[in-house]
Each structure stands twice: as structure tokens, then as C-alpha cells.
Amino acid sequence: MRISPDLRVAFTDSAPVGLGFVPLGLAYGVLVVQADLDWWWAGLSALLIYGGSFEFLLVGMVTAAAPLAAVAAGAFMVNFRHVFYALSFPLHRIRSGAGKAYATFALSDEAYALATSERSRTWPGRRILWSQLHMHAYWVGSATAGALVGGFVPDSVQGLDFALTALFTVLALDALKDTRSDMPTPVLAAGSALAGLLLFPDQMLVAAFAFLAAGLLVRHLASRRRPSHV
Structure with a gap:
């Protein structure tokens, strides 16, 4: 059986991030079992929701019997x-409608960071899709495994949830390596967060993302109008 080259290279692309999913997924699976939910709930929610941090929040909302309106607002x-x-995810490289739909569903922070990095500018759509599928599989598999072994993990074990913080730290450091001449995304993000905090402290997160989106759009338009030099 011939394996697609895009499948093989996408596995290599997504492996570092996917392995970062493992401790976080294990922690999520353990949390599900310790919340007195059935073990299969972890794998099913990881497969159908694939919301990362929201899934951790959802466990508490489910056990507290939160109304659907509160769940929707939280999501x-x-x-x-x-x-x-x-604004910048290369969805246009994916040709099929089903592929576009899955890429939109599986658009995690890590998938976005991987697909919009400097080295991925020439990736075909299939390579992007396979990378997302690999990361999705890492999350579902680790969450299911965590739920299966959750009953054997003592309550005194702590710190597994720090994997999320560590993963985002690595992604941020990788973004800082961007050597393009335009304003780096981390600088835009920091400025947007500061502006949101100062101007709209009660709605800081939404305002910061709005400022960041505007900054990315302006940067994109400016880079398109910039004359090229040979």
C-alpha cells in the first residue's frame, strides 16, 4: 500500500505539537473520570468538540448542569x-468543500500557528489537512487514554494542566523567530492587549482581538502594496 508523501511529511510537521497535546489530553481524560463522567465521554467530546481549553471548562459546566445558554456563551x-x-489561514489552498469544512472545524491555535508559519507558505492543501488530522488524532487518543487510566491516578498528582501553558509558550517563542521586515505578530499582539486593557478594561479580551485583527489586516494590505525589489 502506497502512503501519500503529504501524509508522511505532515506527520513529521505535526509531531512536535501533537506530542505536546499528549500530557494535556491525558490530564483532560483524568479530569473527565474524576468528575464521575463515563470514560468514553472524554474521547467522544475530543472527537466532536475539539475545543481544547473549552473542553476543560465544559466538564465543570456539565457536572453543574449548566443551562445550554451558558454553555453556548462560554463556547x-x-x-x-x-x-x-x-484573515490569514490558508484555506484557499484546500480545494474540496469537505476539506475546507474539516479544516475550519479543526482550526486550533496550534494548527493555525503551524499553517501560517514562514516555512509553511508553500505547503499544499493536503499537507495542511493531514497536519490538522494528525493533531486531532493526538488529542482524541490522549484524552481517551487519560480517561482509561484515570481511575489509577491518585488525586495528589498535580501539574498536568501546565502542558497548555508550556505549549503556547513554545509557539510564541517560535513566532518570535519571524525575521520578516514588517511588524512581527507578537508585537502586534502585545500592543493590542495593552490597548484593550487601557481603553476597554471590562471587555479587554474582545477588544484586544479586534485590535489585533485590524492590525493584521493593515499589515497584510501594506505588504501587498509594498513594491518588490529585485
């Missing part, structure tokens, strides 16, 4: 940042 606020990813 919107936690995942609101994904709206702005469409």
Missing part, C-alpha cells in the same frame, strides 16, 4: 479568537 467567549484566524 463563544473561549473560542471567539478563531473568528480572526480566517
Whole structure:
């Protein structure tokens, strides 16, 4: 059986990030079991929701029997940042409608960072899709494994949830390596966060993302109008 080259190279591309999913997924699976939910709930929610941090929040909301309106509001606020990813995510490289639909569904922070990095500018759509699928599989597999072994993990074990912080730190450091002459994204993000905090302290997160989206749009338009030098 011949394996697609895009499948092989996408596995290599996504492995560092996917392995970072493992401790976080294990922690999520353990949390599900310790919340007295059935073990299969972890794998099913990881497969169908694939919301990362929202899934951790959802466990508490489910056990507290939160109303659907509260769940919907929580999902919107936690995942609101994904709206702005469409500005620069290379969805146009994916040809099929089904592929576009899955790429939109599986657009995590890590997938966005990987697909919009400097080295991925020439990636075909299939390579992007396979990378997202690999990361999704890492999350589902680790969450399921965590739920299966969750009953054997003592309550005194702490710190597994720090994997999320560590993963975002690595992604931020990788973004700082961007050597393009335009304003780096981390600088825009920091400025947007500061502006949101000063101007709209009660709605800082939404305002910061709005400022960041505007900054990314201006940077994109400026780079397109900039004359090229041979």
C-alpha cells in the first residue's frame, strides 16, 4: 500500500505539537473520570468538540448542569479568537468543500500557528489537512487514554494542566523567530492587549482581538502594496 508523501511529511510537521497535546489530553481524560463522567465521554467530546481549553471548562459546566445558554456563551467567549484566524489561514489552498469544512472545524491555535508559519507558505492543501488530522488524532487518543487510566491516578498528582501553558509558550517563542521586515505578530499582539486593557478594561479580551485583527489586516494590505525589489 502506497502512503501519500503529504501524509508522511505532515506527520513529521505535526509531531512536535501533537506530542505536546499528549500530557494535556491525558490530564483532560483524568479530569473527565474524576468528575464521575463515563470514560468514553472524554474521547467522544475530543472527537466532536475539539475545543481544547473549552473542553476543560465544559466538564465543570456539565457536572453543574449548566443551562445550554451558558454553555453556548462560554463556547463563544473561549473560542471567539478563531473568528480572526480566517484573515490569514490558508484555506484557499484546500480545494474540496469537505476539506475546507474539516479544516475550519479543526482550526486550533496550534494548527493555525503551524499553517501560517514562514516555512509553511508553500505547503499544499493536503499537507495542511493531514497536519490538522494528525493533531486531532493526538488529542482524541490522549484524552481517551487519560480517561482509561484515570481511575489509577491518585488525586495528589498535580501539574498536568501546565502542558497548555508550556505549549503556547513554545509557539510564541517560535513566532518570535519571524525575521520578516514588517511588524512581527507578537508585537502586534502585545500592543493590542495593552490597548484593550487601557481603553476597554471590562471587555479587554474582545477588544484586544479586534485590535489585533485590524492590525493584521493593515499589515497584510501594506505588504501587498509594498513594491518588490529585485
